[in-house]
Amino acid sequence: MATSTQLTQVNTRQVLRWLAGHLRPYRWRVAGAVVALFVASGAWLALGQGVKYAIDKGFMGDHPGILNQAAVAVLIICILASLATYCRFYLMTWLGERISADIRMQLYGHLLHLSPSFFSKVRTGEVISRFTSDTAILQTVVGMSLSMALRSTVTFTGALILMATTSPLLTLCVLLAVPAVLVPIRILAPQVRKYARLSQDKIADLGAHIDQSLHEIATVQAFNAQSSEARHxxxxxxxAFAVARQRIHYRSLLIGLIMVLSLTAILLIAWIGARQVFSGSVTPGELSAFLFYAIMAGGSVATISEVIGEVQRGVGASERLLELLASPVDIADGKQELASLNQAPALHINNIHFAYPDSAPLFENFSLSVEAGETVALVGASGAGKTTLFQLLLRFYDTQQGNICLADQPIASLKLSALRSQIAIVTQESVVFATTVMENIRYGKAEATDEQVIEAARNAFAHEFIEQLESGYATQLGERGIRLSGGQRQRIAIARAILADRPVLLLDEATSALDARSEKMVQQALSSLMQGRTTIVIAHRLATVQHADRIIVLDKGKIVAQGRHEELMKSDTLYREYAELQLLS
Ligand SMILES: Nc1ncnc2c1ncn2[C@@H]1O[C@H](COP(=O)(O)OP(=O)(O)OP(=O)(O)O)[C@@H](O)[C@H]1O
Structure with missing residues (x-):
């Protein structure tokens, strides 16, 4: 089972650069948000000056007219601040949504190019969790928390400057208090971030578990494993809860400590200020304005301390997303296109060596040639390497030595799209997507017309049963096609391959027995599919080996015999045993 530790690790600098890169296309909106931020903060700060003016000139100077002017000024400032806050809030939330949407698209695009070997290491549930919950966190952090943190930083700086112009001595006292507030941030923030990340890993772990058990629900229920699954x-x-508790603990501690420290500092400063008013060195209006700013500054610090945990959480989530994006595409794309072929190409596998990562070699000095238009049946015990040969031909894995040639071109030099567009594959477990029958078949050739799809279904002996479905070709197939029988699913997969009309066919026959009628139809569908193509079939049926031009008997990555069915039945004991025990007749 894979965990995040098997992914490429990234550091905070890479995360920040990556996020900045995503913001760059929206630089005007970012600029707009920043301007709105400054306007809003500036307006709130100007209120303090209004307070000072009203107290010193209005109250103390006994001029009620000035109070009216001050009230109008305050109203204008409030309206301006509210408008700017609307703009800031709208733009920042927009950016949060936009960035997470962009990242989801970028991530999905990347994942589609990672080879099956990546997905054999990393659990899909884990990937899905990163996709959904980590991008959602990022969305909140960019849209809300970051915006609050920025607003508070600007307000704090502005408040500090205005405090300094009002009373330098009191400001000095505030500055002395700042480090006391920063200490808990420095100590506790990394802890919050560590547990935030761990918490996400644990949630991903839950996702992976749900994904697996619900996908295999029939097996879970058949083995009465519900209670043990529930226990796990x-x-x-x-x-996950224990880790979340740790995160909450550090976050609460952070908020509490900062609050107590900043409130104590404000109280102390108010006390010193009050004494200065008595001594006459500060006017009551100045002290009121100063306290107004001090409370604003204190409030900003409190907000920063609250959202800093969120921002740390966002960095943790970004790290996890970036790790997925940093997973390299391990199959290097070739450069050459394939010249158009006027007949099915030959396949040559020349002296290949291949071992799965961290496994013993499977193929050593293995060679096999399949002539143009030939049908070769592969037979052999489980684990002989039959499926692996298909994986190598499709370049899901690369050989460590030797080469594989398609129409005399090494496949490693071909563009992956050029190579794969020559090959149609029908897998043992016929894959059916959760969409209509029509779209399921059209998957073989996106541009095919409805008529071409129906023609392919006819050739795959599937048209008849499709017509009988409740909505014919428009019938929705359930997830994994649970509404179709095994034989019907196979024929849908065959129709898809017929429609794709590719010169090379890799066919992994289903091992399950079908009833005689379905069997006959699947056989007919297959022979219509193989016509005029270079075919390699992993054979599980007597009819297939009997019709093959050549049978290759594989054992532990080696060819132990080859020939036609009748010859091998006479000459090869391994084959005879295999044919008698394994082939479905
Ligand atoms: N992704 C993988 N990573 C590591 N080893 C693998 C992987 N896939 C297959 N193998 C190993 O490679 C060997 C050949 O497997 P392969 O699936 O090619 O056999 P097969 O002949 O197709 O068997 P079957 O008829 O049971 O499908 C087996 O020993 C298997 O355990």
Missing amino acids: FDQRVAD
Whole structure:
């Protein structure tokens, strides 16, 4: 089972650069948000000056007219500040939504190019969790928390400057208090971030568990494993909760400490200020304005301390997303296009060596040639390497030595799209997507017309049963096509390959037995599919080996015999045993 530790690690600088890169296309909106931010903060700060003016000139100077002017000024400032806040809030939330949407698209695009070997290491549930919950966190952080942090930083700086112009001595006292507030931030913020990340990992773990058990729900229920699955899940939930508790603990501690420190500092400063008013060195209006700013500054610090945990969480989430994006595409794309072929190409596998990562070699000095238009049946015990050969031909894995040639061109030099567009594959477990029958078949050739799809279905002996479905070709197939029988699913997969009309066919026959009628139809569909193509079939049926031009008997990555069915039945004991025990007749 894979965990995040198997992914490429990234650091904070890479995360920040990556986020900045995503913001760059929207630089005007970022600029707009920043301007709105300054306007709003400036307006709130100007209120303090209004307070000072009203107290010193209005109250103390006994001029009620000035109070009216001050009230109008305050109203204008409030309206301006509210408008600017609307703009800031709208733009920042927009940016949060936009960036997470962009990242989701970028990530999905990247994942589609990672080879199957990546997905054999990393659990899909984990990937899905990163996709959904980590991008959602990022959305909140960019849209809300970051905006609050920025606003508070600007307000804090502005308040500090205005405090300094009002009373330098009191400001000095405030500045002395700042480091006391920064200490808990420096100590506790990394802890918040660490547990935020761990918390996301645990949530991903839950996602992976749900994904697996619900996908295989029939097996879970058939083995009465509900309670043991639930127990495992409960354990994971408890683990996730324990980590979340740690995160909450550090966050609460951070908020509490900062509050107590900043409030104590404000109280102390108010006390010193009050004494200065008595001594006459500060006017009551100045002290009121100063306290107004001090409370604003204190409030900003409190907000920063609250959202800093969120921002740390966002950095944690970004790290996890970036790790997925940093997973390299391990199959290097070739450069050459394939010249158009006027007949099915030959395949030559020349002296290849291949071992799966961290495994013993499977193929050593292995060679096999399949002539143009030939049908070769592969037979052999489980684990002989039949499926692996298909994986190598499609370049899901690369060989460590030797080469594979398609129409005399090494496949490693071909563009992956050029190579794969020559090959149609029908897998053992016929893959059916959760969409209509029509779209399922059209997957073989996106531009095919409805008529071409129906023609392919006819050739795959599928038209008849499709017509009988409740909405014919428009029938929605459930997830994994649960509404079709095994034989029907196979024929849909065959129709898709017929429609794709590619010169090379890799066919992994289903091992499950079908009833005689379905069997006959699947066989007919297959022979219509193989016509005029270079075909390699992993054979599980007697009819297939009997019709093959050549049978290759594989054992532990080696060819142990080859020939036609009748010859091998006479000459090869391994094959005879295999044919008698394994082939479905
Ligand atoms: N992704 C993988 N990573 C590591 N080893 C693998 C991987 N896939 C297959 N193998 C190993 O490679 C060997 C050949 O497997 P392969 O699937 O090619 O056999 P096969 O002949 O197709 O078997 P079957 O008829 O059961 O499908 C087996 O020993 C298997 O354990």
